[in-house]
Amino acid sequence: MRAEKRAIRLAGATLDQHRHVCAFFHSREEEYRVLLPFIVEGIEQGERAFHIVDPRRRVAHLRRLQEAGIDVSAAERGGQLEVRSWEEAYLRGGRFDQEAMLALVDEVLSSPSAQRFPLTRLVANMEWALEDRPGVDDIVEYEARANYVLANYHDAVI
Amino acid sequence: MDILRTHPMAIVGGILQKNPFFVPPDEFLRERRERAGGTPFA
Numbered sequence: 001m002r003a004e005k006r007a008i009r010l011a012g013a014t015l016d017q018h019r020h021v022c023a024f025f026h027s028r029e030e031e032y033r034v035l036l037p038f039i040v041e042g043i044e045q046g047e048r049a050f051h052i053v054d055p056r057r058r059v060a061h062l063r064r065l066q067e068a069g070i071d072v073s074a075a076e077r078g079g080q081l082e083v084r085s086w087e088e089a090y091l092r093g094g095r096f097d098q099e100a101m102l103a104l105v106d107e108v109l110s111s112p113s114a115q116r117f118p119l120t121r122l123v124a125n126m127e128w129a130l131e132d133r134p135g136v137d138d139i140v141e142y143e144a145r146a147n148y149v150l151a152n153y154h155d156a157v158i
Numbered sequence: 159m160d161i162l163r164t165h166p167m168a169i170v171g172g173i174l175q176k177n178p179f180f181v182p183p184d185e186f187l188r189e190r191r192e193r194a195g196g197t198p199f200a
Contacts, residue, residue, distance in 0.1 A: 011174035015167065022165035022177065034172050129161075141190065143164035144183045158169075 006045065006119060008156050010038045019156040020147055035123060035158070036068045042156075043070050048080055048117035050108055052124040055085035079113050086128045096128075096135030098142035102149055109153045120155040 008015040011034050015021070025031040042049055053061045062083065066072045075081035089104060090096055105122075114120050129139050150157055162168065163186060168177040181189070 011169045011172060013174040015174070018166035018176070020165050021167040021169060021174065022162055023169035025169075030172060034169060140160045140164060141187065143161060144186045144190075147164070147166070147183045 006047075008038075008119075008121075009041060010034075010156070010158075015156055019154070020150050021156070021158045022143075023158050032064050036064065038156075038158075039065065039121065039123065040068050040070060042119070042121040043075060043080065045119075046080075046117065047119040047121055048114060049075070049082070050120055050122045051081075051083045052089045052122075053083060053085060054125055054127060055087060057125075058083060058085060079116065082113075086125075089124070090126070090128060091133060094134065096133060096138060096142075098135070098138045098145065101142060102145055105146060105157075106149050106152075109149075109155050114155075120153075122155060122157045124158065 008019070010021070011023075023031075023034070025034065039049055039051075051061065062072050065081075070081070072081065076083070087094075090101055092100060092104075108114065108122065109120055126139075129136055146157075162177065162179050163181045164183070165177055166180045168175060168179075
């Protein structure tokens with residue numbers, strides 16, 4: 001089955017060709033109630049999961065994945081799951097650089113690691129944008145420009 | 159809230175929906191430049 005024809009179920013609906021999703025949650029419980037079935041479905045379909053998380057929540061995040069039935073160690077070892085901290089993605093070099101981040105998203109979705117899988121489901125926590133981080137004012141422009149990058153891919157990005 | 163205008167889809171209240179506030183990036187970025195006082199031909 002071609003990647004773009006695969007069903008991507010998310011939050012009570014199916015994602016169509018527009019796969020750049022903004023998500024607001026009232027609580028951590030709501031966040032995982034909505035996102036875990038989406039993440040698990042991707043893993044079960046043999047797709048790749050790329051997550052960006054608050055480094056203070058990395059361990060708890062992996063535990064949530066494990067409790068949802070994902071063999072986290074095996075998935076990480078096999079390259080199917082990659083979990084990066086904010087500092088390894090949005091905040092490399094201690095600040096948000098929209099050019100660097102757009103390049104990273106492009107690289108993540110086009111890399112040889114991505115090519116090994118039919119689809120990447122990228123889940124990026126952006127709560128750092130609520131904090132006073134250097135470069136944070138560029139976040140809106142980055143998100144608008146990300147649509148140009150994502151138009152080249154069928155991957156789902158939340 | 160500008161960030162909502164940059165995503166074609168949104169999850170609100172736990173439900174995925176087409177985002178009625180979405181503005182295509184060309185238009186959104188042009189608006190921002192104009193608001194910032196620049197000219198689109200600069």
